[in-house]
Amino acid sequence: MARLTKENEARARATIALYPQARSALVPLLHLVQEQDGNLTTDGMAHVAELLELTPAEVYGTASFYDMFFMHPVGRYLVSVCTNIACMLQGGYDLLDHAEESLGISAGATTDDGVFTLEEVECIGLCGNAPCLAVNWRFFGDVTHSDFDGLVDDLRAGRLADTVPPHGTLSRVQRAVGLLADTPPKPAAAKKATTARKAGKKA
Numbered sequence: 001m002a003r004l005t006k007e008n009e010a011r012a013r014a015t016i017a018l019y020p021q022a023r024s025a026l027v028p029l030l031h032l033v034q035e036q037d038g039n040l041t042t043d044g045m046a047h048v049a050e051l052l053e054l055t056p057a058e059v060y061g062t063a064s065f066y067d068m069f070f071m072h073p074v075g076r077y078l079v080s081v082c083t084n085i086a087c088m089l090q091g092g093y094d095l096l097d098h099a100e101e102s103l104g105i106s107a108g109a110t111t112d113d114g115v116f117t118l119e120e121v122e123c124i125g126l127c128g129n130a131p132c133l134a135v136n137w138r139f140f141g142d143v144t145h146s147d148f149d150g151l152v153d154d155l156r157a158g159r160l161a162d163t164v165p166p167h168g169t170l171s172r173v174q175r176a177v178g179l180l181a182d183t184p185p186k187p188a189a190a191k192k193a194t195t196a197r198k199a200g201k202k203a
Contacts (some may be wrong), residue, residue, distance in 0.1 A: 003047040008036050012051055022052045030063050034168035039070040068137075073108045075117035075158055077105075077155050078167050080134040083120050086127035095131045098145045102152060115156065117167075138164045 004012055012032055016025045017142050018185055029051065033044035040063045043094060049059045081099055083092040100106055107120040126132040129141020133148075140151065154160045 001039060002037060003043045004033065008032055009047075009051075011018050012048070016051065023054060026052060026054070026059065026062055030059070030069055031170055034069060035170070036168070038167050039073050055114070066170075073110070073114075074167055076115050076166050077135050077164065078119065080119050080121040080124065080137075081107070082122070082126075082130070082132050082134075084123040084127075086123070087130040087132060090130040092131040095133070095143060095145070097150065098108060099133075099148055102149060116152070124141045128158070134189070135164050136167050137170065 001016055003009075012025075012029050015028050015032070016022050019025050026048065029048045030040060030045070033040055033048060037044055045059045045063060046056050048054075049056045052059075064071065079095045079099065081087075081092065083096055087095075096107060101120055103111055103116050105116070105118055107118050110117040121134075124132060124134050124139065126139050126141045131143055132139060132141040133143055134140070135151070135155065140147070143151075151160075155164065
């Protein structure tokens, strides 16, 4: 299993520099490993431990707490079908059944070609458009059975590459501005911030 590439190690070090304490960058660095490999690999987590001067057990303990992190390979597309109350009332379980039949797998499994992993999830926050689902944490609402079939076809054909990146990619926008953790604000900026706070209290 791969450690972080040179490019991603540089991104990791730049991320660490944003925090007063290196260990505070643990979760962002785990997302970086998952973006690179699609899941959290043993070597990837070990590399994170080295960068943050933590033990592998500390890294694993945090990683295993969050359900957005996967310790095992998942498909290129993680399809998360919501069956919480709003979606349930609007046919969420029927949609999940259709998804299982359409993909030929049960929730929690991955297709033989490694393209799709299907899971049943709790509320994903799109209740006004129930039933809904997420693909790699990109949201789709008011999903009918035919909508699902069309979505799968579009994903297989690569027609949604601009909308849905491979699993693990939370954002394709990288931070290019801002203060580092050990960089004090310029006096003018600090004075402006203090003045704004005082004005807010008076208001």
